[in-house]
Amino acid sequence: MSLSGFARARIGALTVLSGALALAACSTTGSANTANETAIEDEEPQFAALTEAEGPFPSTYSRYPGTETLIIPATVYDGAGGKIENGWVHFRDGEIVAVGGPTSAPPDVANIIDGAGKFVTPGIIDIHSHLGDYPSPGVAAHADGNEATSPTTPDVWAEHSVWPQDPGFSRAMANGGITSLQILPGSANLMGGRTVTLKNVPSRTVQGMKFPGAPYGFKMACGENPKRVYGGRGRKPSTRMGNFAVNRQTWYDAIDYANKDEADRKRDLAKETLAGVLAGDILVHNHCYRADEMALVMDMAKEVGYKVTAFHHAVEAYKIGDLLRENDVCSAIWADWYGFKMEAYDGILENAALLQKEGACVVIHSDSQNDIQRLNQEAAKARKAGLRMGLDISEGTAIQWITLNAAKAMGIADMTGSLEPGKMADLVLWNGDPLSVYSRPEKVWIDGALMFDAMDRKRRPVSDFELGQPGEGDVK
Amino acid sequence: MKALFTLAASALALAAAPASGQDFVIANATVATGDGSEPVENGAVIVEGGRVIFAGSAEGRSFATDLVIDAKGAFVTPGIFATVTTLGLVDVNAVRDSNDTRAGGSPFSAALDTAPVVNPNAQNILIHRAAGITRAATSTMPSGSIFAGQGSIIDLDSDGTPIMQARAFQMVDLGEGGAARAGGSRASTYTLFRAALREAQALIGARGTPQTTEIAKGEEVMLSRFDAEALVPVVRGRQKLYVAVERAADIRSVIALKREFTQLDLVIVGASEGWLVASAIAASGIPVIADGLDDLPSGFDQLAATQSNIGRMAKAGVKVAINAASMENPRRLQQHAGNLVALTKVPGADGLSWGQAFAAISSVPAEISGLGGRVGVLAPGAIGDIVIWDGDPLEVGSVPTRVFIGGVEQPLGNHQSRLKDRYRDLDESDLPKAYDW
Numbered sequence: 001m002s003l004s005g006f007a008r009a010r011i012g013a014l015t016v017l018s019g020a021l022a023l024a025a026c027s028t029t030g031s032a033n034t035a036n037e038t039a040i041e042d043e044e045p046q047f048a049a050l051t052e053a054e055g056p057f058p059s060t061y062s063r064y065p066g067t068e069t070l071i072i073p074a075t076v077y078d079g080a081g082g083k084i085e086n087g088w089v090h091f092r093d094g095e096i097v098a099v100g101g102p103t104s105a106p107p108d109v110a111n112i113i114d115g116a117g118k119f120v121t122p123g124i125i126d127i128h129s130h131l132g133d134y135p136s137p138g139v140a141a142h143a144d145g146n147e148a149t150s151p152t153t154p155d156v157w158a159e160h161s162v163w164p165q166d167p168g169f170s171r172a173m174a175n176g177g178i179t180s181l182q183i184l185p186g187s188a189n190l191m192g193g194r195t196v197t198l199k200n201v202p203s204r205t206v207q208g209m210k211f212p213g214a215p216y217g218f219k220m221a222c223g224e225n226p227k228r229v230y231g232g233r234g235r236k237p238s239t240r241m242g243n244f245a246v247n248r249q250t251w252y253d254a255i256d257y258a259n260k261d262e263a264d265r266k267r268d269l270a271k272e273t274l275a276g277v278l279a280g281d282i283l284v285h286n287h288c289y290r291a292d293e294m295a296l297v298m299d300m301a302k303e304v305g306y307k308v309t310a311f312h313h314a315v316e317a318y319k320i321g322d323l324l325r326e327n328d329v330c331s332a333i334w335a336d337w338y339g340f341k342m343e344a345y346d347g348i349l350e351n352a353a354l355l356q357k358e359g360a361c362v363v364i365h366s367d368s369q370n371d372i373q374r375l376n377q378e379a380a381k382a383r384k385a386g387l388r389m390g391l392d393i394s395e396g397t398a399i400q401w402i403t404l405n406a407a408k409a410m411g412i413a414d415m416t417g418s419l420e421p422g423k424m425a426d427l428v429l430w431n432g433d434p435l436s437v438y439s440r441p442e443k444v445w446i447d448g449a450l451m452f453d454a455m456d457r458k459r460r461p462v463s464d465f466e467l468g469q470p471g472e473g474d475v476k
Numbered sequence: 477m478k479a480l481f482t483l484a485a486s487a488l489a490l491a492a493a494p495a496s497g498q499d500f501v502i503a504n505a506t507v508a509t510g511d512g513s514e515p516v517e518n519g520a521v522i523v524e525g526g527r528v529i530f531a532g533s534a535e536g537r538s539f540a541t542d543l544v545i546d547a548k549g550a551f552v553t554p555g556i557f558a559t560v561t562t563l564g565l566v567d568v569n570a571v572r573d574s575n576d577t578r579a580g581g582s583p584f585s586a587a588l589d590t591a592p593v594v595n596p597n598a599q600n601i602l603i604h605r606a607a608g609i610t611r612a613a614t615s616t617m618p619s620g621s622i623f624a625g626q627g628s629i630i631d632l633d634s635d636g637t638p639i640m641q642a643r644a645f646q647m648v649d650l651g652e653g654g655a656a657r658a659g660g661s662r663a664s665t666y667t668l669f670r671a672a673l674r675e676a677q678a679l680i681g682a683r684g685t686p687q688t689t690e691i692a693k694g695e696e697v698m699l700s701r702f703d704a705e706a707l708v709p710v711v712r713g714r715q716k717l718y719v720a721v722e723r724a725a726d727i728r729s730v731i732a733l734k735r736e737f738t739q740l741d742l743v744i745v746g747a748s749e750g751w752l753v754a755s756a757i758a759a760s761g762i763p764v765i766a767d768g769l770d771d772l773p774s775g776f777d778q779l780a781a782t783q784s785n786i787g788r789m790a791k792a793g794v795k796v797a798i799n800a801a802s803m804e805n806p807r808r809l810q811q812h813a814g815n816l817v818a819l820t821k822v823p824g825a826d827g828l829s830w831g832q833a834f835a836a837i838s839s840v841p842a843e844i845s846g847l848g849g850r851v852g853v854l855a856p857g858a859i860g861d862i863v864i865w866d867g868d869p870l871e872v873g874s875v876p877t878r879v880f881i882g883g884v885e886q887p888l889g890n891h892q893s894r895l896k897d898r899y900r901d902l903d904e905s906d907l908p909k910a911y912d913w
Contacts (some may be wrong), residue, residue: 136772171771175783224570319909322902337804338892339600341570348892354899369772371804377811377872384873388866389896431821437814437872440822454822465773470724470752471780475825476771 052272057159059210061199066448067111068092071429073102074115079122079403079418081396089120091425094448099419113443119433121399122418123179123200123426123446125406126172126372127285127332128312128365132183132198132206133158135166136369137465146186147193151230151237152250154218155270156193158183162206168369170461171476173200173452175373177428177441180211182410184312187221187287188229190237190247194273195219195285197410201446202461215411217309218277220247221287222297223343240293244300251304254278283309283411285332289343291319298327310409312365315347321358330361330409334371335378335385352379352401353386356393363409364401375402380435395435424448498542498883499524502864505547507531509854510554510838514831521552523860526883531854545878551869553834555610555632555861555881557852558806559765559797559841560647560718560745563612564594564601564630564638578619586672586703586710588616588625591642596634600805602890605632607807608869608876610861611640611842611851612800615647618720621699622654622665623647623672626706626715629845631861633881644845645716646707651726651746652777666729672699673737676707713739716846718765720745723777724752731760743844745799748778751785754792763795763844767802768812786816786836787826797841809837814870833870859883 050056072088076099086102090109100106133145144161147153162183172178178200185192195217198209222243231238237246254274257265276282284301288294288311301308310330311317315338317324317331324331331351338347352362364379366372376399383398407417416424425448432439444452453459462473500523507519509531520534522541530539567574576593594614595601604612615627624647630638649657650665658665679701709715717740719730730744744750744764750757757764766786773779789796798813800806813836819827828836842852851859860883867874879886898912 136774137776138774139776168772175771318899319902336807338603339568339805342568345568346891346895348895348899350896350899354896358902368804369774370769373769373771374811374815377815381811381873384867384875388875389900435872437811437870438818438821440818457824466779469773469779470749471782474780474782475784475819475822476782 049267052276057157057207057210059212060205060207061201061203061210061212063094063447064201064449064451066091066094066425066445066450068109069111069113069448070106070109071113071115071120072106074429075119075433076419077119077121077396077399077434078420079400080420081394081400081404083394083396087120088115089419089427091427091445091448094425096419096421096423096425096427098421113429115429117432118442119430119439120419121177121428121430121434122403123416123428123444124177124375124402125410125417126176126178126181126366126375126402127310127363127406127409128367129172129181129183129372130186130367131168131172131181131369131372132162132164132166133185134369135163136168146188148186148188148229151189151226151246152191153185153189153193153270154191154250154273156185157196158185158194158219159196159206159210161185162196162198162209164203164206164209165463165465167463167466168372169200169202170463171369172372173441173444174454174460174476175440176375177430177434177444178372178375179426179428179444179446180407180410180412180416181372182217182285184217184219184285187219187225190221190226190243191250192219192221194282197412199446201451202463211412213412213415216273216276216282217285217410218273218282219285219287222293223287223289224341225287244296247300248304250274251300251306255304277306278304280307283409285310285312285409287312289313289315291316295320295323298323298329309411310361310363313344313367315344315351317360318348318351318354319346321355321360324355325358325360328361330363330405331355332363332365332406332409334367335364335381349382349385350389352382353389353391353393356386356397357391361405361409362401363405365406376434376439377437378402380437383435395433398435500543500545501539501541502545502547502552502862503534504549505552505864506549507533507854508551508553508831508834508869510835511853511855512831512835512839514829515551517549519552521854521862523862523880523883526860528854528858528860528862529856545864547864550877551865551867552854553608553863553865553869554838554852554854554858555863555879556608556809556837557611557839557841557845558604558609558800558809558837559613559845560627560799560801561612561614561806562600562617563604563609563614563632563806564596564598565590565614565616566600567598577617579616580619582620583700584625584702585618585621585699586623586625586646587700587706589643590614590616590626590628591639594628594630594638596636596638599891601632601638603892604805604807605634605879605881605886606876606888606890606893608863608865608879609806609809610863610879610881611847612806613645613841613845615645615718618647618649618653618657620657621703622649622657622668623699623703623707624649627718629847631881633884634886635884641845641847643709643715645718645743646710647718647720647745649720650730651721651723652775653720662726668699670736672704672707673711675699675704676711679704679708680712711737711739713741716741716743718743718745721777722746722748722775722781724749724780726777727753728756731756731762734760734762746802747789748781748785750794751782751788752780754789754794757789758793763797763840764789765797765799765841765844768798769815770802783815783819784826787819787828790828790832791826795840795844796836797844798836810870810874811872813837814872817870830870
């Protein structure tokens with residue numbers, strides 16, 4: 001993440017501590033009461049917190065009412081790389097029913113939206129966001145993204161920092177067509193904590209946004225940030241070798257924990273997450289810029305027995321596209337960020353295109369409350385850079401970078417990310433080609449419910465924070 | 477030797493790079509002059525002696541020239557004028573040794589001068605030249621005090637002499653950031669600011685001699701006599717004063733400064749809530765360098781931020797350019813301008829026409845810098861800063877194919893383009909990549 005955000009994080013780290021303690025105490029008390037009442041057999045412990053399998057902090061999201069709809073005719077990017085001219089999309093009861101082209105007969109549906117001259121894509125997905133954990137206004141009291149008090153904090157969960165009233169969520173929907181997003185802890189720590197995947201629906205609680213059935217992610221960070229934060233305090237790690245040493249020992253300890261029978265081990269919030277990673281239930285999202293460092297991380301993962309799902313930022317991924325392909329690791333990257341720190345010095349516009357050419361997995365991400373509103377443009381930018389050097393990258397592929405590929409790397413591709421029958425009806429109607437700077441979302445559906453409509457100002461979410469403020473309900 | 481040509485759609489296959497000072501014509505171009513007008517097809521740009529002598533529709537027009545460049549229908553525009561930037565002042569932001577944009581530990585503030593320190597070989601200059609930016613306002617940023625120092629107007633050409641106009645403007649932060657640097661509140665900011673300008677007034681005609689005591693806080697000198705001296709041209713209206721503010725109330729206070737210090741030549745920078753006071757800004761005649769796409773309440777000083785801000789100010793008659801400091805890097809200026817065009821199709825939103833949007837990154841920032849008619853525009857007498865593009869320059873991902881600065885074609889290679897060339901493939905079967913250059 002950017003330096004400015006990081007500076008804020010360091011201020012906020014002190015204030016988050018008391019809040020996190022209070023939350024932990026609260027959940028223990030609540031579940032203990034439940035356990036107490038249901039305990040029957042004598043050998044059962046009198047007190048027990050819910051286990052991971054029992055799903056603490058469950059999602060309370062359920063889809064809002066929607067209308068069976070046929071969008072016809074429209075240019076359809078299906079998210080899986082395809083582009084259908086003169087196509088149509090049919091959705092009902094929150095699900096995609098069918099997608100067709102000019103030669104297939106559309107169904108008879110009462111609610112028809114004329115998409116002539118317009119484009120349909122799956123809902124856009126941002127795999128790397130700090131909305132809610134670094135919300136607007138970006139005051140110190142809101143800086144909840146980095147628990148920068150220890151280089152390894154696998155025990156923290158990003159969802160406990162997400163402020164659902166962040167106005168950034170609505171901007172991401174209205175201007176960027178974002179329907180799902182992953183919120184990560186920041187990169188101050190080698191192990192920053194659990195991520196959370198959200199549906200981009202306004203909600204009073206974060207539980208009301210949690211994507212049902214999405215696996216957790218685990219945020220890791222290599223390189224400059226952890227060694228600077230902790231080295232600056234005169235403690236380990238202060239070097240890249242220190243980064244690896246701390247990581248490896250932490251994994252060894254986690255392996256010991258995971259090998260013990262549950263009865264023989266004390267519950268350990270941090271190690272439960274690490275064990276979840278070792279078991280493959282929790283997906284690793286590793287902030288890492290340099291090619292050589294990514295290669296080392298992939299070997300560390302082999303050494304201790306986990307898999308890196310995606311490298312985030314990965315500005316030098318183009319140097320090792322072959323390795324990334326062979327190891328089946330995605331690169332979640334910007335189109336044009338470079339040079340803001342030493343490890344970003346070799347960022348080039350062609351990163352995505354060169355990875356695509358090597359057959360490696362590309363995801364375009366934002367890491368920004370601003371760029372999340374224009375992921376479509378960032379994908380277009382990255383595609384054009386490839387075309388300029390003679391790489392044939394289809395428009396559909398560029399859309400796939402911000403839809404299906406993001407969904408795959410977040411473990412939700414069987415539910416969203418492309419316009420396939422049975423998948424969630426998360427989709428965007430654009431007023432022009434989304435790969436053009438001149439186009440904007442006209443309508444956004446999440447699970448078939450119309451959550452944004454540029455033609456109806458009351459279908460524009462306004463957060464609590466914005467009520468009674470200048471510009472309330474403005475187009476933004 | 478000059479040859480006489482008559483422009484037509486026929487073959488003009490004489491393209492080569494013009495040498496220094498060579499006259500040339502770019503024909504068969506989609507010409508956008510940068511003056512706010514819409515692009516014209518079948519246009520031409522004629523350059524003589526490093527200056528533009530004609531730009532526009534040239535059907536059937538005859539001229540004498542050394543060289544004809546066939547644009548094959550491509551967009552041809554003036555170079556982008558980027559304001560406000562730190563181009564040439566930093567190699568890597570987070571590498572302190574390479575970063576001259578801030579000097580929080582310096583006893584000086586307003587006296588800081590970028591002119592001797594701009595590095596024309598900085599990668600950010602090379603990279604932004606390749607992105608079609610030919611001129612820029614570049615400045616240190618407020619760090620030790622509310623005053624940033626004296627910014628320069630630079631060119632981005634390869635001749636090693638970047639300074640076009642030294643000490644072109646002073647910048648001061650009178651918003652939330654300034655308040656933090658002035659001791660913790662806007663009230664302190666304004667007291668410090670007024671005191672500084674009065675100090676400068678007292679120094680008029682008495683250069684080098686302090687008339688009043690220094691303003692100091694603890695051991696941190698917030699305004700030395702050298703800083704006061706540097707503000708003399710500001711209070712006399714001979715050096716522009718860029719004032720960074722976001723909140724509508726702060727903008728009104730800036731406008732009111734003109735009543736107290738009548739000679740100030742003010743420019744407002746940021747202005748995220750400018751649309752709330754657009755008519756007052758327009759009436760003041762103060763131009764604005766506005767954040768292009770800010771639409772979040774990122775602080776309590778921009779609760780009303782909206783992407784429609786620039787469109788609404790322009791509609792009210794404000795002269796408004798897009799602020800290059802409000803984006804990830806200045807090469808996104810075109811993208812921001814294009815987004816403002818997109819807003820014209822969004823119900824309830826206010827944007828800019830294509831011509832207006834392009835002007836907001838070319839002629840308007842040049843005019844705000846006092847260089848109207850000389851740069852940022854293709855018009856007779858303008859300096860020959862010309863870009864030929866591979867697509868619509870406001871469309872995302874479009875880049876220049878050729879860039880001319882002062883009538884001289886520029887090299888477009890840089891660290892990034894060399895990395896791209898090297899890693900076009902990953903083949904190391906014969907030798908490591910280090911030998912591939």
